[in-house]
Amino acid sequence: MADTIILEVQRFHPESDTEPSYQSFEVPLRDDWMVLDALNHIKDQLDGSLAFRWSCRMGICGSCGMMINGVPKLTCETLLMEYAPGPVRVGPLNHFPVIKDLVVEMDDFMAKLQKVRPWIVRKDDFKPEREYIQSPAQMETYHQFSLCINCTLCYAACPVSGLDSNFIGPAAIALAHRYNLDSRDQGIEDRLDIVSQHEGIWDCTVVGECSTVCPKGVDPSLAIQQYKLTATKEWFKSFLLPRGKN
Amino acid sequence: MPQYTTYQPKPYRPRMSAYWYLDQWNYLRYAMRESSSFFVAYFAAITLLQIAALDRGPTAYAHFQQLMRCPVVLVLNALALAFILLHAVTWFLLVPRVALRQMLGRPTPNVIASVPNFMVWFGATVIVALFILRVI
Amino acid sequence: METSAHDILIIGGGGAGLRAAIEIAQQNPKLSVAMVSKVYPMRSHTVSAEGGAAGVAAKDDSIDEHCYDTISGSDWLGDQDAIEYFCNEVPKELLNLEHWGCPWSREPDGRVAVRPFGGMKKMRTWFAADKTGFHMLHTLFQTSLQFGSITRYDEVFATRLLVEDGAIQGLVGIELRTGKIRAIQSKAVIICTGGCGRVFPFTTNANICTGDGMALAYQAGAPLKDMEMAQYHPTGLPFTGILITEAARAEGGWLLNKDGYRFLQDYDLGKPTPTPVLRSMELGPRDRVSQAIFGEFEKGRAFKGPYGDYVHLDLRHLGEHKIESRLPMVRELCLKYENLDPVKEPIRIRPVQHYMMGGVHTDIDGQTTLAGLYAAGEAACVSINGANRLGSNSLGELLVYGARAARSAIEYIGRANGHVSQSAVLAQAFDEERRLEREFLNKTGGTERIAKIRDEMSHTMETGCGIYRERDTLIESANKIRELKERFQRIAIDDHTRTFNTQLTSALELGFMLDVAETIVHSALNREESRGAHQRRDFPKRDDDKYLAHSMAWRSPEGPPRIDYRPVVITRWPPGERVYGR
Numbered sequence: 001m002a003d004t005i006i007l008e009v010q011r012f013h014p015e016s017d018t019e020p021s022y023q024s025f026e027v028p029l030r031d032d033w034m035v036l037d038a039l040n041h042i043k044d045q046l047d048g049s050l051a052f053r054w055s056c057r058m059g060i061c062g063s064c065g066m067m068i069n070g071v072p073k074l075t076c077e078t079l080l081m082e083y084a085p086g087p088v089r090v091g092p093l094n095h096f097p098v099i100k101d102l103v104v105e106m107d108d109f110m111a112k113l114q115k116v117r118p119w120i121v122r123k124d125d126f127k128p129e130r131e132y133i134q135s136p137a138q139m140e141t142y143h144q145f146s147l148c149i150n151c152t153l154c155y156a157a158c159p160v161s162g163l164d165s166n167f168i169g170p171a172a173i174a175l176a177h178r179y180n181l182d183s184r185d186q187g188i189e190d191r192l193d194i195v196s197q198h199e200g201i202w203d204c205t206v207v208g209e210c211s212t213v214c215p216k217g218v219d220p221s222l223a224i225q226q227y228k229l230t231a232t233k234e235w236f237k238s239f240l241l242p243r244g245k246n
Numbered sequence: 247m248p249q250y251t252t253y254q255p256k257p258y259r260p261r262m263s264a265y266w267y268l269d270q271w272n273y274l275r276y277a278m279r280e281s282s283s284f285f286v287a288y289f290a291a292i293t294l295l296q297i298a299a300l301d302r303g304p305t306a307y308a309h310f311q312q313l314m315r316c317p318v319v320l321v322l323n324a325l326a327l328a329f330i331l332l333h334a335v336t337w338f339l340l341v342p343r344v345a346l347r348q349m350l351g352r353p354t355p356n357v358i359a360s361v362p363n364f365m366v367w368f369g370a371t372v373i374v375a376l377f378i379l380r381v382i
Numbered sequence: 383m384e385t386s387a388h389d390i391l392i393i394g395g396g397g398a399g400l401r402a403a404i405e406i407a408q409q410n411p412k413l414s415v416a417m418v419s420k421v422y423p424m425r426s427h428t429v430s431a432e433g434g435a436a437g438v439a440a441k442d443d444s445i446d447e448h449c450y451d452t453i454s455g456s457d458w459l460g461d462q463d464a465i466e467y468f469c470n471e472v473p474k475e476l477l478n479l480e481h482w483g484c485p486w487s488r489e490p491d492g493r494v495a496v497r498p499f500g501g502m503k504k505m506r507t508w509f510a511a512d513k514t515g516f517h518m519l520h521t522l523f524q525t526s527l528q529f530g531s532i533t534r535y536d537e538v539f540a541t542r543l544l545v546e547d548g549a550i551q552g553l554v555g556i557e558l559r560t561g562k563i564r565a566i567q568s569k570a571v572i573i574c575t576g577g578c579g580r581v582f583p584f585t586t587n588a589n590i591c592t593g594d595g596m597a598l599a600y601q602a603g604a605p606l607k608d609m610e611m612a613q614y615h616p617t618g619l620p621f622t623g624i625l626i627t628e629a630a631r632a633e634g635g636w637l638l639n640k641d642g643y644r645f646l647q648d649y650d651l652g653k654p655t656p657t658p659v660l661r662s663m664e665l666g667p668r669d670r671v672s673q674a675i676f677g678e679f680e681k682g683r684a685f686k687g688p689y690g691d692y693v694h695l696d697l698r699h700l701g702e703h704k705i706e707s708r709l710p711m712v713r714e715l716c717l718k719y720e721n722l723d724p725v726k727e728p729i730r731i732r733p734v735q736h737y738m739m740g741g742v743h744t745d746i747d748g749q750t751t752l753a754g755l756y757a758a759g760e761a762a763c764v765s766i767n768g769a770n771r772l773g774s775n776s777l778g779e780l781l782v783y784g785a786r787a788a789r790s791a792i793e794y795i796g797r798a799n800g801h802v803s804q805s806a807v808l809a810q811a812f813d814e815e816r817r818l819e820r821e822f823l824n825k826t827g828g829t830e831r832i833a834k835i836r837d838e839m840s841h842t843m844e845t846g847c848g849i850y851r852e853r854d855t856l857i858e859s860a861n862k863i864r865e866l867k868e869r870f871q872r873i874a875i876d877d878h879t880r881t882f883n884t885q886l887t888s889a890l891e892l893g894f895m896l897d898v899a900e901t902i903v904h905s906a907l908n909r910e911e912s913r914g915a916h917q918r919r920d921f922p923k924r925d926d927d928k929y930l931a932h933s934m935a936w937r938s939p940e941g942p943p944r945i946d947y948r949p950v951v952i953t954r955w956p957p958g959e960r961v962y963g964r
Binding site for chain 3: 013014015016032043044045047048049051052053054055056057058059060061062063077099100101103105106110113114117118119120127130131132133134135136138139142143146147148149150175179182184185
């Protein structure tokens, strides 16, 4: 068993490069190392100019998403041993503009999150004295969709996101759906206008890769398809049982 | 040389290759599933030809059957059958993902929820087969 | 140099920062609020908190009991007026968060559920499965998106506070994306930058927890309070330091040494019972439990592993169903990072640094000694946690003091007048830009590697300033930190580019950490008693005559920080004995 492994890391320094290129590094192969530990070894000992995002190292902050051998993963949760004997290709997330090395631009994604109005919308003035009553069963309907850590692996996996950068995307739609299903929310109509446009749910062709790569089991593909059903129902309701907008 | 102006780095925008679906096995499966619709259309066209031939009488129908026995057409039809089976199976496995269903207080695994679809399909196939084999 | 101006500036986009921003936006939508964070808000370390947030909810519970638990938990170093305010406000804040959509776990009747937690006499900890911090942070972040008056400066790294005429004028920061230096002017600044766990080698803290805000305030002349009080969480994984939540013990987990013995009974924490008893055994306060585990290490009754000694946290008797429904994340983390299933095997754990009770000194309004500078959350020290924080008190603190500091800041800018010379402020900003270029960006020929200095710093903090401390090792650590600060001047920078220079930010963070580490060591050296998380082998008893006071570390222009003392505010609970398990 070898005790080192080669990492081929995508490099791109905008001040000197027009195109990215791959650079190889040899790192120790330890059985309890994640790919993130290997990247940190490179940064600390071999090349301090390697840029990448990371924070919690326990799979909850969503910073460290990267492409590992062509598959989007959280590097803090991906065992290095899995790729022995290597080499392992590490690149920035697909379908995002690359700022430098393994760091991608997140502006677009942040704007899409905001667009779907991901907060509790109340149409009435009712404020309960204590908490809104919500049974465990009611919470179960939306709880899974509230687990999204905004790591954007789903955007990297979704071919539609790659082909059409206007597509709102799996995480944003799953978040909108989470609020729609929350019994405390009354904003389903507000979100419909944005989400049921062409760049919303209808751009999705059910590839399903988003749910496959999601590290938290959010299943955004399910959220999107459920949303299509909801949107269709609401559309029928709007002209069979029209109601004035307030 | 890159046109870098201080404090204004240009991000690199990768272009998605036209053959993106060859990169991953899951993408290829998806592409095959989608292209199976072409074969569904193909089968519909064949069926229409068959009905038209039926309508024009026994010689036209015999001509049609001869056409169907050509080796090229046989191979094409076999391929089409494979894709249509893929189409049907992936569709039935996908349908349960759409419906919001909670059995026993937990979301139901997709595979189990698609069993009724398969049963109906199997039943319908059996009935049609019995018709064709002149049992019914 | 890019400049902008806002009414109120918040540094840090975690629980406290977001709560403060929302409070300002709701109280006065006309005020422009800037939120400056070196990472996107949803990456803030609040996200990894697991256990819960305590707030009196049940009919048989009372605010006074929560106060008493917190005060005794703090070993009487907590300011009782601040604690009373906190205990009164926290149930309202938690309810408010529920209205904003936070998915608190529920009882079958639809009401918010509570669970027991360490050091608390009654069950009062609200929780959202075992991802409470995650749900709280995302709820706060998503709620904040609806306010147009909040401008976010994401991935802007603050390097210096601007001070003129004894009052805050804003900050200077680096916009990571482009490398541009920005000066953001504001009359009020709220520091919500979190803790400084990365000063220690084994910590539950994320990479970003480098005490930036604490160092910024300290460098601007504000004192840091109670810095010697660093909390060790009893149950962290041995290599990574990843946290295994206290909730695992609250749900009934047992701590066992290598003989399978529930050793906590030997450390005056009560008698073992099959189900957990509040304030006893595994539900004792974190400092006592960590010290007990360390005791087992010293007695040789612990397991030996490749990364040091460890003991066992046994959850097997809880059964798979309970673990899956109440502690799913614990199971996930063990499977992923330790390759073991807690349903079948006991978890390997050791105490790891987790929280900093100390921080920027503030009064009960969140105000520091510098006019216009406020602080809230882990970065601040009000102090409600004193010498030891009870689990599930810090998430509530973010909400209560985030909101309070915000209100204080609003009130301050309402009455702040005094004309400050714009050019003087901008001159400071240009000064800072030149300093960054001279000392880092354009520097060549450095000989010290960042990682090496960082490792030596954390190593000396662990040996000199760990769970048990004594004079000689503290002095050694103090000297070592001095040496490292001097070597830091010769740091080698490989990356001279401007765009997203993470080596530059690592170097700046190391600079902040060295300052903070120095205050920790000197505060520990000067406190000659043992209280809560600060245990001195050479002064094993608590000394209320001399040390019922907070340590205040002030920056001195040359040499180590100056330490003086500030008495603790006692209202209704005179100092008593901390009793657990009896």
